[in-house]
Amino acid sequence: xxxxxxVNLRSxxxxxxxxxxxxxxxxxxxxxxxALNDGSCLGNxxxxxxxxxxxxxxxxxxxxxxxxxxxxxxxxxxxxxxxTELRVSELDILGDANPETFPIQMxxxxxxxxxxxxxxRFRTSTFGAVFRVRHALNFAVHRFFTEQGFFQMxxxxxxxxxxxxxxxxxxxxxxxxxxxxxxxxxxxxFAEDFFGKTANLTVSGQLEAELGAMAxxxxxxxxxTFRAENSNTSRHLAEFWMIEPEVAFADLASNMRLAEDCxxxxxxxxxxxxxxxxxxxxxxxIESEKQLPQDQRHDQPLRARLQAVVDAPFQHVTYTEAxxxxxxxxxxxxKKFKYPVEWGIDxxxxxxxxxxxxxxxxxxxxxxxxxxxxxxxxxxxDDGKTVAAMxxxxxxxxxxxxxSQREERLDRxxxxxxxxxxxxDHVWWYLDTRRFGSAIHSGFGxxxxxxxxxxxxxxxIRDVIPFPRTPQNAEF
RNA sequence: UCCUCCAUAGCUCAGUUGGUUAGAGCAUCUGACUGUUAAUCAGAGGGUCCCUGGUUCAAGUCCAGGUGGGGGAGCCA
Numbered sequence: 105x106x107x108x109x110x111v112n113l114r115s116x117x118x119x120x121x122x123x124x125x126x127x128x129x130x131x132x133x134x135x136x137x138x139a140l141n142d143g144s145c146l147g148n149x150x151x152x153x154x155x156x157x158x159x160x161x162x163x164x165x166x167x168x169x170x171x172x173x174x175x176x177x178x179x180x181x182x183x184x185x186x187x188t189e190l191r192v193s194e195l196d197i198l199g200d201a202n203p204e205t206f207p208i209q210m211x212x213x214x215x216x217x218x219x220x221x222x223x224x225r226f227r228t229s230t231f232g233a234v235f236r237v238r239h240a241l242n243f244a245v246h247r248f249f250t251e252q253g254f255f256q257m258x259x260x261x262x263x264x265x266x267x268x269x270x271x272x273x274x275x276x277x278x279x280x281x282x283x284x285x286x287x288x289x290x291x292x293x294f295a296e297d298f299f300g301k302t303a304n305l306t307v308s309g310q311l312e313a314e315l316g317a318m319a320x321x322x323x324x325x326x327x328x329t330f331r332a333e334n335s336n337t338s339r340h341l342a343e344f345w346m347i348e349p350e351v352a353f354a355d356l357a358s359n360m361r362l363a364e365d366c367x368x369x370x371x372x373x374x375x376x377x378x379x380x381x382x383x384x385x386x387x388x389x390i391e392s393e394k395q396l397p398q399d400q401r402h403d404q405p406l407r408a409r410l411q412a413v414v415d416a417p418f419q420h421v422t423y424t425e426a427x428x429x430x431x432x433x434x435x436x437x438x439k440k441f442k443y444p445v446e447w448g449i450d451x452x453x454x455x456x457x458x459x460x461x462x463x464x465x466x467x468x469x470x471x472x473x474x475x476x477x478x479x480x481x482x483x484x485x486d487d488g489k490t491v492a493a494m495x496x497x498x499x500x501x502x503x504x505x506x507x508s509q510r511e512e513r514l515d516r517x518x519x520x521x522x523x524x525x526x527x528x529d530h531v532w533w534y535l536d537t538r539r540f541g542s543a544i545h546s547g548f549g550x551x552x553x554x555x556x557x558x559x560x561x562x563x564x565i566r567d568v569i570p571f572p573r574t575p576q577n578a579e580f
Numbered sequence: 581u582c583c584u585c586c587a588u589a590g591c592u593c594a595g596u597u598g599g600u601u602a603g604a605g606c607a608u609c610u611g612a613c614u615g616u617u618a619a620u621c622a623g624a625g626g627g628u629c630c631c632u633g634g635u636u637c638a639a640g641u642c643c644a645g646g647u648g649g650g651g652g653a654g655c656c657a
Contacts, residue, residue, distance in 0.1 A: 131618070134616040135613095136615070148617095185616085186617085207591080211618060220649090272655090337654090552657085553657080554657060
């Protein structure tokens with residue numbers, strides 16, 4: 105008989121049939137009840153063993169974390185916590201978990217402790233829920249873009265391009281760092297390196313995605329991205345996953361619609377398919393917020409917040425309007441902002457938070473930023489001062505999406521390269537798209553882990569990726 | 581990288597103006613009980629008080645440096 109997953113054994117319809125189940129013991133109570141979890145869902149299956157006929161040698165090994173298999177008849181539960189339970193007729197220990205040394209207990213652990221046990225934290229309800237939701241979100245992303253007629257494009261992980269400009273890069277080399285070849289000037293001779301030139305891990309697939317969009321019409325990337333920034337925050341990783349759609353013949357307005365449709369589709373999908381996990385995460389959030397002062401707690405529970413985002417249109421505001429709003433705000437007048445607010449400066453976290461959490465109270469798209477604080481490839485607006493950029497900000501996370509209409513005019517783009525000190529021979533292939541059949545096009549980047557944080561209510565990005573990579577930490 | 585807080589039992593934490601044998605809950609072990617829901621009850625074991633140095637008659641407690649971690653900021657997704 106094949107094993108049945110626990111997710112399929114919780115409905116009364118299966119009662120009266122015999123099943124094999126395999127999983128890991130969460131608790132063993134009363135010499136009789138095993139709470140078994142196999143990862144297929146948040147909930148456990150209660151196994152009922154016969155107290156008298158089960159030998160003590162087996163009972164002693166039914167410790168938290170042990171892997172077991174059991175055969176038995178599914179029955180309607182006599183107890184209150186579950187609808188069904190398995191009356192066990194055969195039981196084997198597959199793998200013991202020494203209770204003296206197994207670190208995961210059937211109690212609340214801190215996230216910090218579990219982070220150091222990242223290889224075992226999957227065994228907890230919280231991380232089981234987070235990673236099931238992560239998968240659902242991942243799948244929803246692919247479904248959204250596929251249904252919209254996009255093609256996924258696998259952009260390179262190792263890149264020879266050094267002009268992406270999105271952040272510090274990790275260098276990739278096969279040179280012996282203890283004995284690097286030197287050229288005549290005494291510099292490292294990268295002609296000797298694997299690719300015959302310097303190479304790095306990608307910081308963005310956008311430039312390559314643009315090349316694809318200018319032929320396939322609409323493409324998206326969904327892959328790992330690497331930034332060697334020395335960022336130590338709850339919102340940054342050195343290795344993270346990013347979704348980057350790129351659409352030909354699309355202006356900024358349709359780019360904004362795409363971003364809004366995309367987010368809403370994904371949230372709607374998660375609400376529909378992950379309710380049990382989201383309910384657990386919602387209660388977890390409520391519990392952990394009990395230690396916070398009232399004004400730092402969410403005023404709505406997790407699922408209601410997500411539903412509200414799905415139901416309401418995103419607010420739009422230009423950068424210039426946002427600056428005006430900020431200058432009229434209470435914290436500005438009372439000089440509560442630490443950083444100045446004036447046209448031309450980049451919005452600081454405190455400003456974004458006021459806009460999104462206090463003023464708009466929901467997702468907001470800020471558009472048309474000053475050219476000098478944005479990337480070289482963004483399309484210059486007619487006012488000559490701003491570019492067709494957009495950032496989608498959400499409460500609690502901040503920027504979850506950043507995008508723009510791309511500069512499609514060769515002369516403007518060349519001028520920008522000069523301004524940003526990007527040698528044209530480094531981006532000749534990128535400029536070629538503007539030389540041959542150039543067309544307006546737009547795209548954006550969405551940080552996948554930030555999306556997972558937003559949906560799960562987790563407050564540290566290290567807890568929504570299995571093995572976080574951060575400065576000074578690459579364990580596991 | 582900057583600011584700030586923290587480090588005591590397997591886990592979560594308490595530990596008084598520096599003072600004699602460092603505590604609790606949970607977990608673990610032993611026993612009892614037995615339709616339990618993080619079962620309950622009784623008992624037991626368990627400590628390099630992060631590391632190095634300093635002040636002092638005396639340091640878990642004070643000081644300096646280091647390491648690790650949290651929160652915030654910058655950079656960004």
